[in-house]
Amino acid sequence: MRWRTRKRTGIRTQMAAGFGIFALCTVTLLWVFQIFLLTPFYQAIKTQEAGRISRQVIKELDGGELAPAAYALCARTGASIFVSDELGREYVGYKYGFSESLAYDLTRRERAALFEEVNLMGGEYTRIFSDRLLLYAVTVRTPAENHRLVVIETEITPLDSTVETLTVQLICLTLILLPLGIALAVAISRRIAKPITEINESAKRLGEGDYSVRFGGRGSREVGELADTLNFAAEELSKTDGLRRELLANVSHDLRTPLTMIKGYAEVMRDLPGENTPENVQIIIDEAGRLNDLVNDLLDLSRLQAGVLEISRERFDLTGSIKEILTRYDKLADFSFPFEPEENIYVMADKLKISQVVYNLVNNAVNYAGADKTVALTQEVIGNDVRISVTDTGEGIPQDKLRDIWDRYYKVDQEHRRAQVGTGLGLSIVKNVLDLHGGSYGVISELGKGSTFWFQLPIDKERNDENESKTAE
Known part of the structure; x- marks a missing residue:
């Protein structure tokens, strides 16, 4: 569905x-x-105003200034003010102007009844009459033990x-x-x-493969930052796509060359009498080996970049391993590989993978070596790390290319040539293996003088101390 x-x-x-x-x-x-x-808010405000007036009157109940204070409040606020006791006797009675008033006309008995009613209601009473008059009454007991009823009346203006x-x-x-x-x-x-x-x-x-597209950055700051990020992504995708196409072309060439030679020599040996010689057979074997190495390097690079290749760390003699690797280049009679370490250094790493790093760096130096055909290796202890450097005397690498040579699919020279040794995928493998180990690596190069590729790993102090002790004995 x-x-x-x-x-x-x-x-x-x-x-x-x-x-x-x-x-x-x-x-x-x-x-x-x-x-x-509007009306409920207005009535609530008038009620709060009456409450404030009553509290000011209550402060003067036991003093001798009750009448003047009530009169002043009446004149200032426009409210009518009445004070009586529980028996209905009136102490203060001020009516504001000609305003309407209910309390002004109450008899003594009615005032006493109002006192009892307010007292039964908790000591406070509020009521609005005919939407025109608000009556606020409160009973109090003064510090002098006098019971008083304070009545505040105020007019409510019609809001229609x-x-x-x-x-x-x-x-x-x-x-x-x-x-x-x-x-x-x-x-x-x-x-x-x-x-x-x-x-x-x-x-x-961009998703359809048009890497030339550019994103406009008009609008807010966030939109501009998004456009810049997408423009950078488009440039990187365009670069990666170009390098991928170049790699496919180069790998296809490298695959086709040994296959062509194997097929050609096999046909010669089949069709021409006397050509089934050990030399021709050895050429077929060598080309098949080169083809096998290329396929293995492609598989290793694919697994490294996919993150599915695990490393198996062990303590081993890095110096001795490099010496052993260099003995395998004896067949390159025209090349020299000077390597004179002062001591043997042990590291904790994947011996096979680190050997692969050394192989690839040496192969890269051989392929780009100068006329003297010298590939020099050095070992240097820097703090708690050991640095291995591989130097050639070739053409060197332009400064603007140094940052990119470790990138996926990258190749400095655009004219593809067949490597003397190795498969031409070495630097990509070196980068990924050292990243797995958490090691550092880099390159120093000068045009016309050659290049030095190096990598650095932590020294295994325990094994090195043991080695020094045995040497001393």
């Missing part, structure tokens, strides 16, 4: 919808707070006209904000989404 992938909403649509929802929520909140909650005015204003704001919000949402989302859309289209071309 084939599943259908639901088409995702674009960033432009999402941003436009987000801005539109934000504008709608803003307008909705304005309607809720300015119209529907205010609400009507706000309604008209909010309708106008709604008609302006919603279209404006949608227009801004579309404009901003288009500005942000356009460079991302362009990058997406360019990325599709």
